[in-house]
Amino acid sequence: MSDPLQFLLRMGDNSLVLGHRVSEWCGVAPVLEEDIALANTALDLIGQTQLWLGLAAECEDKGRDADALAFHRDVWDFRNLLLVEQPNRDFGHTMMRQFLFDAWHSLVLAALKSSENSDIAAIAEKSLKEVTYHLERSSDTVIALGDGTEESHKRMQAGLDRLWPYVGEMFLTDEHDLIDVTALRPAFDELTNDVLDTATLSIPTDNFTHKGGKTGARHTEHLGHMIATMQFLPRAYPDAKW
C-alpha cells in the first residue's frame, strides 16, 4: 500500500475543520435541543480527528502528535475539502453543509471499514456509528426545513445553491486516496436526490466545481480566519493545561 499519510491528513482535517465550524454554534443555536445536538456532533468529529491525526502523526514519525498537527500547521498544510471550511452563515446553511458532508462521509467510512490497514479499518468502524446518526439527523432537518415554511424553504434552497459547487471536489481522486472516491458518486447521488427531492429542493444543474482543498493547492479565504481562532490558545499559551 502507498504511504497513507496524505490520506490520513485529509480524513483528520475534514473532521477537525468541520468539527470546529459546528462548535461555533455552541451557545447560540436557534433552540436548546439543537444547540446540544450540534455540540455532540462537533465533539464526535473532534474525537475522530484525534484518531485520524494521531495515526497520521505516527505514520509521519517526526515526533509530532495529533495536537501538533491540529494546532501547529498553517493553512497551506491543511488537506480538508473546501466544503467543510465554508462559514456557518445561517442554521439552514449549516445543516445543508452537514447533510452533504455526512452523505459523503458515511460512504467513505463504509468503504474504509474493509481497508487492509487494520488501524484505518478500526477508526472507520467506530466513526461510522457516529456518522450514521449525524446523517439521520441532518437528513431529517433538511427535509423538515426544505419542506417547511416559505422562509425555511428559501433558506435551504439558498444553502444548496451556494454549497453545490463544493460537492464535486469530494469525488475527485488522486494517487493519495486509499479508496476510489469517484466510484462513490452514484451512491451519493441516489442518497442526496432522495432526501433533497423529499425536501422539495432543486439540485442546481450547473456542475462547476471548486477544487484545491484536499490537495492543499488553494483553500478559500475562510480557512485562515477559522484556523487563527482555533489555534490562538495553544500558540499563545503553549503549556496551557485544562
Added chain:
Amino acid sequence: MSTNDWPLWEIFIRGAHGLSHRHVGSLHAPDAEMAIKNARDVYTRRKEGVSIWAIESSAIAASSPEDKGSLYDPADDKVYRHPTFFDIPDEVGAM
C-alpha cells in the same frame, strides 16, 4: 423560531436491560421522531440508556395536589399492607 412553537415531550429512559423506563426530564420537539432524537442528544450523552420513550406532555393525566388528603392519607395507618411480616429467605436476593 422559538421552541414555543413545538410541543413539550416527557422523556423516559431505560438505564439497562431489565430495569424499567424512568422519567428523566422534558424537552421540545416538532414530532415524536425528533423528540427521540433530541432525547438521545440531551439525555444519553453519557451512556445513560438503552431505550428511550417519548410522550407528549399534554397526553399525561395527572392527579391533583389538592386531592392528596383523600388519595394518600388513608394509607398512613394501614401498616398491614406492607409485606414486612414475612421472613424472606436469603436465596431470594434483592426484591
